[in-house]
Amino acid sequence: MKLEHLIVIFVIIILPISLILTSYVQNQVTTLQLQTSYDSKLTTATHDALKAFQLNTVNSSTSDLANSKMRDIEASVNTFFNSVATNFNMAGYNQDVLKYYVPALVYTMYDGFYIYSPFTNTLSPDDYIEGTSTYQNGEKVSGLKPYIFYSCRYIKGSDTDVVITYSLDNYITVQGTVKGQTVFRYGYLLDNVGNYNSSNNTITYRGITIGEETLTEYIGQNEQATYVKVNGVKYYLDSDGSWYSLLNGEKLPQGTTYNTINDSGVRYYREAKEFTQWVQDNLGDLRTSDAVFEDGEKTKQFQNEEGTSVTQTLTEREQWGDMLIFSRQDDTGNTGKSIEDPNSNFNQHRLQVIRYSIEKNLSIAIANYNKYDEGITTNFQMPELKEDEWEKILNNVSIISFLQGLSIGGKIYNGYSIVTNTKTEEVVNTDSIYIVTSDGQYHRATDLDLVGASNITGAYFNVDFERKSVTTDTGVTYYYPHKETGCYTSIVNQSNVEDLNSDKSTQNQYGNSIYAYIANKGGTLAQYYFTALGRERYSMYKTNNNPELLKVNFTV
Amino acid sequence: MGDTLIVVVVIILGAIILFVFPLMTMSDNTDDITQLTVETAVTEFVDDIRTTGRLSMDKYSGLVETLSSTGNTYDIEMQVQVLDENPGKKTTQAEATKIGENVYYTMYTSQILDTINPSSGVTKTLALKEGDIFSVSVKNTNTTLSQQLKSFLYSVTGNDTYVIGAEHGGIVTANGSGN
Incomplete structure (x- = not known):
């Protein structure tokens, strides 16, 4: 065979291979570029939504109240969709179109959170007239779902059955039966508070004297x-x-x-001391292993990875470990940790409960979203959030946004973004x-x-x-x-x-x-x-x- | 005589097509893949800083390591635009109907590296705050094989040309020194 033939055969074989390879790699690069640009745009949109929320709440004197807060959140949701529309070059598309790509928006608050996602509107026949009402029974609407608290239920023995609601700081609410008594108590948990001096209305905290002031x-x-x-x-x-x-x-x-003359500071430490004492007297022996599922069941059946069913308690399922929640002492004696310190048992468990509460409700909302899509065939999945991202969510008022289902060349985009709000009265x-x-x-x-x-x-x-x-x-x-x-x-x-x-x-x-x-x-x-x-x-x-x-x- | 000339020309052409052409395609491919790696590394680095608000030598060294694992040398340019709300606040205080403008002042690579360089064994972090803008741009500084071949064939090279480059930046969304 002549050299020319060899060359021709070589070119015939190599040329298509190299062309296909080049275009494949180019595709991958474009997909990646699109993905990163979408990530950035989503963060920008979420940041815009947060700024809108911040601006509205800081300038409103009623932003604390639930219905005013919901109004502010809905305004912030609109900002989010507008920002998504402009950033993603989808200007002109309104919320009704874009919401198909947003399975959930989460607004975390002081003692609970809101999820914005589609739901089935349920009305009793007395509340609406078929055909004429704005909203119909069984209609699929997008909106804020009811507020979900960061709470956990505990049953200890036969006489203690309480729901404890945690918050982003050391404030808790206790509702239920404690040692046979029905209770509804709330307050801050604080160690290291000294004695109250009634003669000059002062109290000490960690040796520092707290007094009255004029503001x-x-x-x-x-x-x-x-x-x-x-x-x-x-x-x-x-x-x-x-x-x-x-x-x-x-x-x-x-x-x-x-x-x-303002003594709010003094009152905070006084009341916290009293409340902490009450919690330690009455719930000091409460352990994380006393946590039960919402319906009061101690154990439930789950499928493990091998497909066999296992019976687990809430603590086992969530791997919370077994520790005393409120006690100053752990099982080995005093640890020297104060209840307000970031690494105390209370704070560890508080974060576990908040995380469990968000994770559970969010994955339900996203999984349910698949039922609501009309025309979109993506199977929505809850992305796995990283530990440092949880860290941010658990300590700040924040917005978590999800965007899924947009085609970015080689694959379908599935992204999320977390932005925390540090300027809030919440x-x-x-x-x-x-x-x-x-x-x-x-x-x-x-x-x-x-x-x-x-x-x-x-x-x-x-x-x-x-x-x-x-x-x-x-x-x-x-x-x-x-x-x-x-x-x-x-x-x-x-x-x-x-x-x-x-x-x-x-x-x-x-x-x-x-x-x-x-x-x-x-x-x-x-x-x-x-x-x-x-x-x-x-x-x-x-x-x-x-x-x-x-x-x-x-x-x- | 004419035949010999043709054979020589064909052999030269054959050599180019058989060796140089595949070599060029392969080195082009390598550059594309390197580009992918570099882009991922830069984006991950920037997004990490943006979401945590903390830039440390560890994170920077991580980026440098990933980049150098591609076998090229790179010029890494970082830029932090620090948000300063004070001038805006003063404008509003002078005239109540005006919203003052926010001002950014900028820190560049060498200043940033000075800040995060460990001194006497103590690691340092550059803490950014919500609203600051952080961006990174990376370019290769050596001549890659594909660049060499291209310049050999159709000499288009200059001093500024680079084939691998990535840029990413955005607003910082967390306070780095939070507690």
């Missing part, structure tokens, strides 16, 4: 007012001596006269207290410059440093309740802060606990920080509170 903030560009915050509402003292609250910029006169985190110094700046509490500083003048909730707007006849005006600007080394960038998350040996002495860190540093920093943390937690809105009873404590 002022700006309520417009230049007007300052003394205020008291009760159950999420601030009451301001007017120049004529009367009190009023602000409802979206409008003054609402109050008939009552409040005390300008929860007072340990890092949402900012410290104000006399040089007109606010600092993160872990700012190293604050250690031993003598110029600290106050500590406030981070939301109070955000811009607020008031609409009047002349237009919209903006103001900041606290005019201080952010410190460049702890707020703008964080180059000079103690890093409690790091595993450095110097930080391990605090066990990642900001409580231990602040107490160790002591001084005015600790005093202002602990007082502000207590005050803000005590005065935030909670559904369990009875505002009328609470107000009595703050009136003259």
Whole structure:
């Protein structure tokens, strides 16, 4: 055979192979590029939704209330869909089309969460008229499903059967029968609280004295007012001596006269001490293994991976381990951990319950979604979230979004995104207290410059440093309740802060606990920080509170 | 005489088609696959930083290792745009009807590396906050085999050409120094 023939045969064989290979690899590259760009766009859309939620809640005086909150969430959902439509070049498509690709949106809140997903509308025949009502019975609609609490049921012996609702901090609600008594108690769990001194209304926490204070903030560009915050509402003292609250910029006169001296901080520690004592006396022997399924069943049958059926308790199924939940002591004696420390049994179990609650309801919502798709043939699956992502969800108010079913060349896109909300009145985190110094700046509490500083003048909730707007006849005006600007080394960038998350040996002495860190540093920093943390937690809105009873404590 | 010339030409052509052409296709393929690896590595790195708000030497070394495992050398450019809300706040305080603009100031690769370089055995992290923007761009600096062959055949090479490159960036969604 001639060389020419060899070459021709070679080219005939190699050319198609190389062409196919090149286009295959090119396809893979495009798919990957699309996937990463979709991931980014989804995060952007989720971030937009969160910003909308943040903006609406920070500027609304009623955002704590359930129906107002749901309205804000629905507005945020609309923002999400609009953002998805524009980012994904699907402008013009509305929510009705896009919702086929979004099996669920999760809004995690202080003591529970909302899921936005399709459901079957169920109406009783008395509530609607066939054919004329806006919504029909059995109709498939997309919307917010009822609020789901982070709760778990425990049965111990024959006389204790309680549901404990956890929250993003150390606040719990206990409902049910404890030692034969019907109870409904709620409060904060806190160790290390010292004795209350009734003569000057002070209490100690980790050796730091917490006392009364008088609070002022700006309520417009230049007007300052003394205020008291009760159950999420601030009451301001007017120049004529009367009190009023602000409802979206409008003054609402109050008939009552409040005390300008505020002891919310002291009350937080006092009540927490009492409640913690009660929990330890009555539920101190409660173990994670006492947890039962929602319907009260101790064990259920499950299929394991080999296909054989096994009988497991909730604790075994979720691998929670067996530990005392509320006791200061573990089985080997005292561990030296306080209940509020991040690594305490209580906090570990709290995170387990929250995670179980979200995971279970979310996977049901996504699995059910397959029943609702019309025209979309994707089989929706719950993606597996990573440990560090759970970490974020379990400690912050956040939005989790899912987007599935879009074709990206070689495969079908299945992505999710988690964005946390750090500027919210929903929860007072340990890092949402900012410290104000006399040089007109606010600092993160872990700012190293604050250690031993003598110029600290106050500590406030981070939301109070955000811009607020008031609409009047002349237009919209903006103001900041606290005019201080952010410190460049702890707020703008964080180059000079103690890093409690790091595993450095110097930080391990605090066990990642900001409580231990602040107490160790002591001084005015600790005093202002602990007082502000207590005050803000005590005065935030909670559904369990009875505002009328609470107000009595703050009136003259 | 004419036949001999044709045979020589055919042998040269044959050599090119039999050796250089497959070599070029294969090296092109290698570059494509390298591109895939680089893009994945960069995206994962950036998204990790964006969702945790923490940049450490460990994470950076991880990226460098993955990149160098492809057998090429790369130029890694990082950029952090730090959000500064203070100027905006001051504008609003001066005039109540105005929303001030937020300002970003930028940190580049060498400054970022200075911040995260461990000093005297202590590891350091660069903590970012919600609203900051982090981006990374990676280009190859060596000449890959496919580039060499191409420049040998139709010399289009210049100093700036690169065949493997990836860029990714976005808003940071978590506070790095949270507690």
